Amino acid sequence: TSILFGTQALLTMIMMPVGGLIADLYGLHMVFYCLAGTILLANLIVYWLPANRQ
Numbered sequence: 476t477s478i479l480f481g482t483q484a485l486l487t488m489i490m491m492p493v494g495g496l497i498a499d500l501y502g503l504h505m506v507f508y509c510l511a512g513t514i515l516l517a518n519l520i521v522y523w524l525p526a527n528r529q
Contacts, residue, residue: 498506
């Protein structure tokens with residue numbers, strides 16, 4: 476679990492300035508489109524994960 480939380484903290488530090496850059500260059504609405512795309516990608520990855528068979 477420490478890898479999970481460490482990765483989450485690291486990506487939060489990286490993505491906050493990236494989101495600001497996207498907002499400055501393309502507008503605030505594009506940040507929300509990028510966020511929606513990220514959520515969609517995460518849901519597709521979870522959907523395609525193999526079932527845990529024990």
